[in-house]
Amino acid sequence: MSLPQFEVLQPATLGEALKILSExxxxxxxxxxxxxxxxxxxxxxxxxxxxxxxxxxxLHGIEVTGxxxxxxxxxxxxxxxxxxxxxxxxxxxxxxxxxxxxxLIRNRATVGGNLVTAAPCSDTAxxxxxxxxxxxxxxVRGTRxxxxxxxxxxxxxxxxxxxxxxxxxxxxxPSATAAAAFRKMGLRKVSCMAxxxxxxxxxxxxxxxxxxxxxxIAAASPIAVRxxxxxxxxxxxxxxxxxIAAAASLTAKAAAPRAGSEYKLSVVQGLARxxxxxxxxxxxxxxxxx
Amino acid sequence: xxxxxxxxxxxxxxxxxxxxxPNVSLLQALRDLGHTDVKNGCEIGECGACxxxxxxxxxxxxxxxxxxxxxxxxxxxxxxxTMDKPHVIQEAFADAGAVQCGYCTPGMVIxxxxxxxxxxxxxxxxxxxxxSGNLCRCTGYGQIIEAVQLASRRxxxxxxxSLTGERAAPCGALTQEGDSPRLPGSTxxxxxxxxxxx
Numbered sequence: 361m362s363l364p365q366f367e368v369l370q371p372a373t374l375g376e377a378l379k380i381l382s383e384x385x386x387x388x389x390x391x392x393x394x395x396x397x398x399x400x401x402x403x404x405x406x407x408x409x410x411x412x413x414x415x416x417x418x419l420h421g422i423e424v425t426g427x428x429x430x431x432x433x434x435x436x437x438x439x440x441x442x443x444x445x446x447x448x449x450x451x452x453x454x455x456x457x458x459x460x461x462x463x464l465i466r467n468r469a470t471v472g473g474n475l476v477t478a479a480p481c482s483d484t485a486x487x488x489x490x491x492x493x494x495x496x497x498x499x500v501r502g503t504r505x506x507x508x509x510x511x512x513x514x515x516x517x518x519x520x521x522x523x524x525x526x527x528x529x530x531x532x533x534p535s536a537t538a539a540a541a542f543r544k545m546g547l548r549k550v551s552c553m554a555x556x557x558x559x560x561x562x563x564x565x566x567x568x569x570x571x572x573x574x575x576x577i578a579a580a581s582p583i584a585v586r587x588x589x590x591x592x593x594x595x596x597x598x599x600x601x602x603x604i605a606a607a608a609s610l611t612a613k614a615a616a617p618r619a620g621s622e623y624k625l626s627v628v629q630g631l632a633r634x635x636x637x638x639x640x641x642x643x644x645x646x647x648x649x650x
Numbered sequence: 651x652x653x654x655x656x657x658x659x660x661x662x663x664x665x666x667x668x669x670x671x672p673n674v675s676l677l678q679a680l681r682d683l684g685h686t687d688v689k690n691g692c693e694i695g696e697c698g699a700c701x702x703x704x705x706x707x708x709x710x711x712x713x714x715x716x717x718x719x720x721x722x723x724x725x726x727x728x729x730x731x732t733m734d735k736p737h738v739i740q741e742a743f744a745d746a747g748a749v750q751c752g753y754c755t756p757g758m759v760i761x762x763x764x765x766x767x768x769x770x771x772x773x774x775x776x777x778x779x780x781x782s783g784n785l786c787r788c789t790g791y792g793q794i795i796e797a798v799q800l801a802s803r804r805x806x807x808x809x810x811x812s813l814t815g816e817r818a819a820p821c822g823a824l825t826q827e828g829d830s831p832r833l834p835g836s837t838x839x840x841x842x843x844x845x846x847x848x
Contacts (some may be wrong), residue, residue: 366672367653368715401694464708
């Protein structure tokens with residue numbers, strides 16, 4: 361079965377790519393294509409022109425720039441999985457990447473593509489939300505940085521305008537003492553779409569009082585979200601089993617599963633309790649992360 | 651109609667120059683060039699039957715547009731070895747009885763190659779994870795996993811190595827795997843537990 365016809369443009373620079381996106385009506389960027397090609401084959405998405413951004417240098421690389429970790433949008437999930445920088449600073453993201461589809465897909469799919477598609481079950485989104493990530497959007501009009509939780513609007517919907525290209529995703533280098541955990545629940549142990557993703561990151565002072573709590577969930581609401589009320593309930597207090605149980609119950613309140621999927625509320629609550637306890641244990645050991 | 655694009659594909663060491671519409675997948679291009687060892691299964695990246703090495707990385711060729719592979723090095727299962735001179739992995743698949751209908755085999759071999767290139771001595775869990783993008787609807791996963799273990803051992807210890815001894819017999823020990831990779835324990839432990847039904 362063949363794909364519908366379309367044109368391809370292959371800009372050599374980011375500037376050229378942005379010019380095309382602003383001038384050519386209906387032009388859409390393609391990097392790995394693991395979502396776009398499937399959607400085009402199914403006929404649910406029919407761009408007339410695709411703009412090949414996979415080779416643009418500005419969209420590649422994982423680096424620590426001053427206080428931030430910056431990941432180029434065309435970085436593949438496999439590249440993130442093998443990144444010593446992410447292993448050191450953001451193991452929660454590496455865990456999310458290790459749960460992402462399978463090795464064949466991970467070699468093509470990109471972090472930018474995952475965030476531009478903005479599927480409810482994105483695996484990178486909840487991990488990046490706990491890292492307080494921002495996306496950088498560029499167009500001929502200029503660039504803007506948008507916090508990930510404001511960028512993600514609803515299922516398959518973001519604040520990105522059609523002339524904008526997602527260039528990079530970035531987050532502040534997390535505290536060295538922070539501890540994180542991530543768990544995906546799907547129909548198989550590997551190579552599946554998430555039924556529920558939960559990511560958490562905790563930090564505490566020397567007295568064991570919680571100084572920072574970030575909890576994010578995916579696939580249990582129209583789009584990945586932070587559980588802000590649950591986070592607020594933890595901050596400033598000792599991380600006791602009771603505090604964790606209360607936060608887990610508040611995390612489930614942040615979920616909004618589709619009718620018929622109410623079971624996800626219990627899954628979110630259970631996973632949140634387990635992961636918060638895991639992160640709290642790692643904090644108590646003084647070890648970092650996951 | 652869009653313009654055809656000139657695409658240079660280097661497949662199994664041979665260079666092809668073809669003019670293709672932008673919507674032609676690498677899978678379709680390879681099969682049209684006669685590389686029918688690359689199987690067309692689902693065309694949505696679910697089954698892995700079309701897996702090839704693209705610049706050394708295993709990918710679903712149905713999820714790559716031919717122009718995206720312009721100038722790249724493509725290796726298919728047949729590029730690893732031939733009937734006369736099979737690759738160690740291919741021979742291990744035959745010896746372990748890992749080929750039933752054979753449709754998934756080229757993709758399985760490619761995923762196994764990508765794994766063993768990076769990790770010469772993978773654990774069973776790592777093998778299960780590495781082939782999780784390849785579906786075998788004959789459900790012969792047990793033998794496939796043993797074939798990869800056998801290939802790994804032969805690549806490290808030489809062609810005389812076998813899976814006898816502490817391992818389960820290569821054939822027939824595991825036939826109830828379904829699609830649940832990453833079961834805990836070695837093949838031997840599971841065989842002792844009396845199969846894989848959980």
